[in-house]
Amino acid sequence: MGEIKFFMDPIKTEIVVVGAGPGGYAAAFYAADLGKKVVLIERDKVLGGVCLNRGCIPSKALLYATHQIVNARESAHRGIAFAEPKVELEKLRHWKNSILAKLTGGVSTLAKMRGVQVIPGRGYFEGSQKLRVETDQGQQFIEYDKAILAVGSLPAMPKAFDLGNPRVMTSTEALEVPDVPESLLVVGGGYIGMELGFVYAALGSKVVVVEALENILAGADQDLARPVVANAKKTFKEIRLKAKVSKMTTAGNQIKVAMEYNGQKLEELYDRVLVAVGRVPNGADLGLENTKIQLDERGFVKTNEQRLTDDPNIYAIGDIAGGILLAHKAHKEARIAVEAICGGKAGFDSVIPAVVFTDPELAWCGLTETEAKEKGVPYEVAKFPWTASGRALSFDRTDGVTKIIADPDTNRVLGVGICGAGAGELIAEAVLAIEMGATVEDIAETIHAHPTLSETVMEAADAFYGHATHIFTRKKEEPAKA
Amino acid sequence: MDVKLPKLGEGADSGVVVNIFVKEGDTVANGQPIIELENEKAVASIPSTAAGKVEKIFVKNGDRISIGQRLIAVAGEGQPAAASAPAPKAAATKKPAKPAQEPEAEEVEEDAPEEEGEVVNPSPVASPSIRRMARELEIDLRQIRGSEAGGRIVIADVRNYIKRLMAAAARAGRGKGAAPAKSAAEQINFAQWGPVVKRPLTPLREVISRRMLESWTSVVRVTQFDEADCSRLNELRKQFGAAYEAKGAKLTLTPLILKAVAITLKKYPIFNASLDEVANEIVVKEYFHLGIAVDTDQGLMVPVIRDVDRKSILDLARELEQLAAKARDRKISAEEMKGGTFTISNQGAIGGGHFTPVVNKPEVAILGLGRGAMKPVVRGDKIEARMMTPLALSYDHRVIDGGSAARFMVDLVAALQEFKEGDVKI
Numbered sequence: 012m013g014e015i016k017f018f019m020d021p022i023k024t025e026i027v028v029v030g031a032g033p034g035g036y037a038a039a040f041y042a043a044d045l046g047k048k049v050v051l052i053e054r055d056k057v058l059g060g061v062c063l064n065r066g067c068i069p070s071k072a073l074l075y076a077t078h079q080i081v082n083a084r085e086s087a088h089r090g091i092a093f094a095e096p097k098v099e100l101e102k103l104r105h106w107k108n109s110i111l112a113k114l115t116g117g118v119s120t121l122a123k124m125r126g127v128q129v130i131p132g133r134g135y136f137e138g139s140q141k142l143r144v145e146t147d148q149g150q151q152f153i154e155y156d157k158a159i160l161a162v163g164s165l166p167a168m169p170k171a172f173d174l175g176n177p178r179v180m181t182s183t184e185a186l187e188v189p190d191v192p193e194s195l196l197v198v199g200g201g202y203i204g205m206e207l208g209f210v211y212a213a214l215g216s217k218v219v220v221v222e223a224l225e226n227i228l229a230g231a232d233q234d235l236a237r238p239v240v241a242n243a244k245k246t247f248k249e250i251r252l253k254a255k256v257s258k259m260t261t262a263g264n265q266i267k268v269a270m271e272y273n274g275q276k277l278e279e280l281y282d283r284v285l286v287a288v289g290r291v292p293n294g295a296d297l298g299l300e301n302t303k304i305q306l307d308e309r310g311f312v313k314t315n316e317q318r319l320t321d322d323p324n325i326y327a328i329g330d331i332a333g334g335i336l337l338a339h340k341a342h343k344e345a346r347i348a349v350e351a352i353c354g355g356k357a358g359f360d361s362v363i364p365a366v367v368f369t370d371p372e373l374a375w376c377g378l379t380e381t382e383a384k385e386k387g388v389p390y391e392v393a394k395f396p397w398t399a400s401g402r403a404l405s406f407d408r409t410d411g412v413t414k415i416i417a418d419p420d421t422n423r424v425l426g427v428g429i430c431g432a433g434a435g436e437l438i439a440e441a442v443l444a445i446e447m448g449a450t451v452e453d454i455a456e457t458i459h460a461h462p463t464l465s466e467t468v469m470e471a472a473d474a475f476y477g478h479a480t481h482i483f484t485r486k487k488e489e490p491a492k493a
Numbered sequence: 494m495d496v497k498l499p500k501l502g503e504g505a506d507s508g509v510v511v512n513i514f515v516k517e518g519d520t521v522a523n524g525q526p527i528i529e530l531e532n533e534k535a536v537a538s539i540p541s542t543a544a545g546k547v548e549k550i551f552v553k554n555g556d557r558i559s560i561g562q563r564l565i566a567v568a569g570e571g572q573p574a575a576a577s578a579p580a581p582k583a584a585a586t587k588k589p590a591k592p593a594q595e596p597e598a599e600e601v602e603e604d605a606p607e608e609e610g611e612v613v614n615p616s617p618v619a620s621p622s623i624r625r626m627a628r629e630l631e632i633d634l635r636q637i638r639g640s641e642a643g644g645r646i647v648i649a650d651v652r653n654y655i656k657r658l659m660a661a662a663a664r665a666g667r668g669k670g671a672a673p674a675k676s677a678a679e680q681i682n683f684a685q686w687g688p689v690v691k692r693p694l695t696p697l698r699e700v701i702s703r704r705m706l707e708s709w710t711s712v713v714r715v716t717q718f719d720e721a722d723c724s725r726l727n728e729l730r731k732q733f734g735a736a737y738e739a740k741g742a743k744l745t746l747t748p749l750i751l752k753a754v755a756i757t758l759k760k761y762p763i764f765n766a767s768l769d770e771v772a773n774e775i776v777v778k779e780y781f782h783l784g785i786a787v788d789t790d791q792g793l794m795v796p797v798i799r800d801v802d803r804k805s806i807l808d809l810a811r812e813l814e815q816l817a818a819k820a821r822d823r824k825i826s827a828e829e830m831k832g833g834t835f836t837i838s839n840q841g842a843i844g845g846g847h848f849t850p851v852v853n854k855p856e857v858a859i860l861g862l863g864r865g866a867m868k869p870v871v872r873g874d875k876i877e878a879r880m881m882t883p884l885a886l887s888y889d890h891r892v893i894d895g896g897s898a899a900r901f902m903v904d905l906v907a908a909l910q911e912f913k914e915g916d917v918k919i
Contacts, residue, residue, distance in 0.1 A: 356629050361621070418643070421643040422642075423643035446620060446621050447621075447645070448620060448641075448643060448645035449645075452642065
């Protein structure tokens with residue numbers, strides 16, 4: 012085929028998806044599966060977006076790999092001791108990158124098999140139904156019926172910290188593990204800062220986390236975050252709450268950081284700084300002003316329940332559409348937007364689980380106790396501490412708790428929070444329970460395999476009624492059972 | 494505690510309040526009638542389900558109310574006994590033990606049907622598949638009460654809701670069916686030609702109108718005419734009238750006709766059938782429940798006498814009298830007007846000759862009788878004066894053929910003319 016002709020004629024397609032992250036490629040694939048002609052635009056060389064390349068997957072790979080250091084060390088008291096580990100960063104990076112290559116390659120293959128045309132390049136909206144793509148070979152225009160905007164977000168880098176010095180990193184650079192700094196300052200005690208803090212701490216860095224708020228992992232109930240905080244306090248050099256970093260400057264091979272903490276002004280030197288203060292939408296340089304798309308005050312694209320923007324031909328999903336910036340939210344939105352385009356009546360009404368891959372993991376879904384209090388929702392809580400779990404004891408991680416928040420009248424499960432090893436896997440049951448409108452009794456009545464951590468969900472449900480087998484909960488008001 | 498409108502019987506889920514027997518401040522006993530409700534073809538009095546002082550009345554005359562709706566609030570001795578056992582609240586609400594949840598479940602059942610469009614469940618709980626279905630069908634789950642634990646809406650709840658919507662749509666559709674004609678024809682101001690009196694359609698008249706239209710538009714009606722010599726029946730009636738009176742029953746021609754019809758129906762079961770238009774089946778009923786059209790001040794009612802073939806003339810005479818009285822007093826229940834397999838409309842008491850009765854759907858045939866009159870009849874080679882009664886058998890030609898109708902009529906006439914004395918004798 013004539014390459015020139017290819018670039019001269021605009022491509023006509025039913026759906027164009029801009030951005031090939033977990034939202035974008037899911038949307039493209041689903042639309043193709045439903046018989047639509049789909050073009051997928053990605054500005055990166057590889058597909059998969061932040062999730063596969065600079066987020067979820069590489070961070071989990073690093074967390075797993077570095078956790079072995081901790082495991083080996085902790086094994087000694089169980090009578091199996093290992094020698095000090097030898098860390099080969101080059102090899103670690105290579106292994107991590109090989110995973111990314113497998114996954115992104117997989118996404119490309121899947122696109123090909125579905126007949127999704129992938130065009131590498133930067134998309135720019137010329138109008139409501141016309142996209143210009145800047146490719147390596149030149150411009151390509153695409154005329155489409157509907158577009159799905161899935162361009163994601165990027166780590167926020169406040170101007171005051173943006174020294175142009177590679178020692179001040181965002182998660183993107185930190186995931187490359189350029190070296191193991193002796194001292195690492197993590198600015199921001201959210202999930203990204205905490206997860207990467209654990210990676211670097213395991214590798215041997217002295218990690219200091221500073222958080223402007225009163226708590227780390229502010230979105231989670233603090234009773235659930237407690238085991239994470241306890242372990243972080245042991246693992247990190249220090250956690251500073253209500254601390255504010257005011258200034259950073261380059262000081263030779265180090266970064267000089269000025270902060271206010273505990274009423275004091277501190278100036279300290281760090282080998283590296285990780286700025287993890289949130290993520291901002293990738294809304295710039297997209298030509299959105301040529302469409303009817305409206306942005307909110309933080310720059311996220313406004314959408315309705317079906318993720319349709321103010322432009323009747325453009326949908327927006329994933330991080331760019333705001334809300335909780337999680338890949339699985341993007342994935343669900345992809346489904347909804349595609350269904351809406353195909354004439355369906357889908358709408359977003361799902362429970363979104365949140366998982367923090369710290370050590371131990373922290374996961375929750377539905378209503379949190381904090382939210383219930385804020386909104387004045389009546390609720391009752393039942394908890395099961397992992398110290399009473401045989402499974403937790405058998406792998407030496409009793410630092411966990413499983414918590415159920417339920418409606419006092421109907422006993423319907425409103426929210427579940429789990430902290431402990433593998434909490435990210437355990438939360439799935441809770442999400443299903445909430446989606447199905449299960450009551451606490453439904454969970455209590457369901458047999459959970461022994462010995463597994465899933466039993467903690469059942470026992471928390473039992474505890475709700477005051478008769479968990481492995482803990483004793485005396486209910487003040489409850490009379491003796493007849 | 495609130496007294497709510499209980500279930501009224503199958504298919505009847507609402508009615509119009511026509512009478513309120515209590516006022517605020519009154520003391521009511523459990524079971525005491527508190528309101529009168531007109532619905533379909535009956536007026537029923539609704540008893541209180543609690544005893545005590547009437548604190549508040551939530552309904553007024555003319556209100557259309559449906560099952561589960563609050564009627565009155567009662568305070569005092571009426572409180573359920575359970576309250577005397579002071580169970581701690583937490584324990585009571587959190588008891589997983591099934592027994593504790595039973596009363597709750599009953600309550601849910603009681604007030605199940607909702608008015609369409611009404612939010613009864615502000616924060617509905619349903620599985621993702623149910624929510625998806627609701628979206629696709631554009632059903633607002635907030636209008637559905639969940640029947641499962643924790644108020645969860647399951648497929649059965651949605652199904653019931655859809656059924657109700659369909660029933661409501663059908664009701665509305667019937668109204669609309671007539672609407673184009675109505676809107677096409679301008680509303681006529683009859684008062685321009687002279688004084689008029691306007692009356693709203695009563696619920697009963699609405700039902701009659703709807704059912705007649707339904708029959709008229711779907712049944713292929715043919716009417717077969719004949720005359721029966723009822724001289725003998727009349728003699729039998731005179732002969733045994735006194736004996737029946739002694740037993741407190743009035744022997745009219747109708748129980749005799751009922752019997753003769755039942756005998757003929759047994760010979761021609763197709764007249765005792767219904768057409769199931771959904772399953773495309775003819776359903777032949779092996780019971781013989783005969784409807785009797787009763788003329789009342791409010792309009793036509795059709796109480797049903799069950800198992801006519803198995804009852805004595807005396808029983809039929811008694812039952813007939815009771816049902817007719819109940820219908821005229823509008824004390825008859827909807828149940829007592831259901832399940833008929835064939836209808837008899839006897840205008841003999843009023844007068845008139847042949848007429849063309851409308852088949853009472855889902856039945857397939859109806860017998861209309863006019864006033865018996867003495868007529869000259871050739872018997873053998875003599876002309877005799879005989880009491881001749883006009884008979885008109887309307888039937889649904891979709892189900893019954895003309896030949897069958899003629900045969901039915903011949904046998905019915907024979908059954909009337911040759912009525913067994915033994916059947917009447919007591």
